Amino acid sequence: MRTYETAEEALESPEYNEALTELLFQLADDDFLLAYRGSEWLGLAPHIEEDVAFSSINQDMMGHATLYYKRLEELGEGKADDLSHLRSPEKFRNAVLLELPNGTGNYLEKPNYDWAFAVVRNYFYTLAKKIKLESLKTSSYVPLQHTARKVLMEVNYHLMHWETWFNQLIQSTEEAHKRMKNAIDQVWEEFMGVLSTGDKGDVMARSGIIEDEETIKKRWISKVESVFTQSGLHLKEKPQMKSGNGRNGEHTPTLESALDTLSEVYRKAPAQGW
Amino acid sequence: MRADVLFEDMTEEEKYEHFMDRIDAGEKIEADDWMPEDYRESLIRLIAMHGISEIMGALPEKEWVPKAPTLHRKLAIMAKVQDEMGHGQLLLRVAEDLMAPLGKNRENIMQDLFSGRLKFHNVFHMKAPTWGDAGIIAWLVDGAAIISQTMMLTTSYGPYGRALKRICAEEVFHAQHGESIILAMAEGNEEQRQMLQDSLNRWWTALLMFFGPKSKENTGSSHQDKNIRYKLRTKTNEELRQEFLTKYVPRIWALGLTIPDETLHFDEEEKLWKYRDPDWNEFKQIVTGNGPQSKERLELRRDSYENTRWVREALSSQKKAAI
Known part of the structure; x- marks a missing residue:
């Protein structure tokens, strides 16, 4: 399969470039939105040590x-700052799950945030992120290989962090277990x-930017299955996409x-410096 | 110290004398060393207040973390607020060691905060309505903190001094981050410059108050004399305020900003800054929880603490199960 060493090379092939930018927006917007949701937790985490660790991850x-x-x-x-701050919602390619609020209330006023939801959302997301990054290590777009290697170094620590939280809470008090199960359902x-x-x-997979969706899904489901088995949980039917596919610009008002x-x-x- | 007498056989007076000899000789006191209850209490008051101020101080800036204008600023302010929480954690650990012999722990610190027994710095009771405030806080509040914390580096209590060493190193980065925000806005358009001037107007009095009253006549109580005797600190509130003015007034003027005190000037004869004294009654109101944003910030802290109680309970039940 052909590899593309630079942006200039990718730009020579419009179909390739279109699929590549689409994937980059997905990856960027996913992290952007979840980091934002995480930063709303600042100062509100269950204990001070977690506040420090969580904000480091965000x-x-x-x-x-x-x-x-x-x-x-x-x-x-366009400029990175414009891309992140000026696009309209339908241009965003993040998964809907990552834009959803942390709970009810606002980060400044009466935040009724759900720590179980934070743990499950981050843990499952980080599992998927790692699987995608592993695939990107051999991407046909070489600059993306470099980015993936760099990001993976940190993601391994994030995964350990969320895995610890998940296991501790799921095997703890009755209340914690119940809250975690609710969060998993959500x-x-x-x-x-x-x-x-x-x-x-399809184009992404065909041109070797990232492996096909089915392969990624299978890896994720098999990983989550083993997590569930260890915790005495049962894997239900496949996960859903109830509020639409953010990859195609479908989003919630949140x-x-x-x-x-x-x-x-x-x-x-x-246009000003900030 | 009488070499022929074991320490534990000494009377309380002898122990106290020995302790003060160590203080006068510039020795560092460690967590497990004998110390007068008065010294311990002074330390707990000082360090718990400092630690909880770092934690409460994360809240006004937190308001601006998601809103920081660019990716670069978002990353910088996230790092900064994380540092502040980290400082809070470091300091609470130091305070916890001091509280342990009294049978107290972090839960007591949090409950003291919620009940109003434990105060936090006046600046963190203030509203921070614009991005300009995020800049002023990082530049001038952290700048003020560097001045008072650098003075405390030589503190007689070893663990506090060591924590401060790390904290001061990080605060320097914060002040640079703040200065960079301020410079960008000062060089920006009319709206940005006005936003900055408004923030300075809002924060000026609070910055003067930050160092505390000149003397106990201003508030009716002050621990600074005792803290100086124990070499917990080496300078008075007013000396620190003068240092702050010497360092920052010229810089603020150089940016073309106006300081909202027309009486402010440097008296060449006395070699002192003259300024309009803040209303120390107002200061007292603020630090006792009646500041413009005190109630909201405390509520935010209390609500989130209650909200996540189930998590701490889950963790401690695990700890018990492991034993």
Whole structure:
């Protein structure tokens, strides 16, 4: 299979470039939105040690999003800051699961956030992220191979972190167990959106940018199956995508309000230095 | 110390004398060393207040973490607020060791915060309504903190001094991050410059208050004399405030900003900054939980603490099961 060493090479093939930018937006927007949701937890985590660790992870994820936006910048899609702060919601390619709020309330006022949801969403997402990154290590787009290797180094630590939380809470008090099961159900309803590579997925796989969706899904499901078995849980039917496929620009209204917050200051004067 | 008498056989007075000899000789006191209850209490008050201020201090800046204008600023402010939480954790660990012989722990610190017994710095009771405030906090509040914490580096209590060494190193980065935000806005358009000036106007009095009253006449109580005797600190509140003014007033002026105090000037004869004294009654109101944003911040902290109680219970039940 042909490899593309630089952005210039990728740009010579419009079909390749289209699938590549699509995937980069998926990767960037996933991390951008989940890092944002994580940062809303700042100062509210169950204990101070976790506040420090969680904010470190969110910072890493925001950094990963930045790396992908920079790759898009190289491909002529526009400035990384404009891509992250000025696109309209339907242009975002993140999975719906990652835009959903942490619970009820607002991060500044009466946040009634659900730690079980944070743990399950982050754990399952990080599992999927690692599987995708492993696949990207042999991507036909060489700059993406480099990014994937860099990101993987940090993701391995994130995975250990969330795995520990998941196991500790699922095997603990009755209340914790119940809350975790509720959170799993909630995450399950939308998780297929994380595993989807969207309408352009076939081209991505055919041109070797990332492996096909079915392979990624199988790996993820088999991993989650073993996690469930260890915890005495049962894998139900396949995960769903109840609120639509974010990879194709389908989103909930919560994305729009998230983007309003994220871009509140930048929008005042995007041309200015900040 | 009388070499022929074992330490544990000494009377309380002798122990106290020995302790003060160590203080006067510039020795560092460690967590397991004998110390007068008065010294222990002063330390707990000081360090718990410092630690909880770092944690409560994360809240006004947290408001601006998601809203930080660019990816670069988002990353920088995330790192900064994470550092502040880290400082809080480091300091609470130091305080916890001091509290252990009294049968107290972190839960007591949190409950003291919620009940208002444990105070936190006046600056963190203030509203931070714009991105300009995020800049002013990082530049000037952290700048003020560097001045008071650098003075404490030589503190007689070893564990506190060591924690401060690390904290000070990180605070320098914070102040640079703040200065960079301020510079970008000062060089920006009219709206950005106005936003910055408004933030400075909002924060100026709080910054002067940060160092505390000149003397106990201003508030009715002050621990600074005792803390100096124990060599927990080496300078007075006013000396620190003067250092702050010397360092920052010229820089603020150089940016073309106006300091909202027309009486502010450097008196060449006295070699002192003259400024309009803040209203120390207001200060007292603020630090006792009646500041503009005190109630909201405490509620946020208390609600989230209650909200995640089930998590801490789950973790401690596991710990018990493991034993």
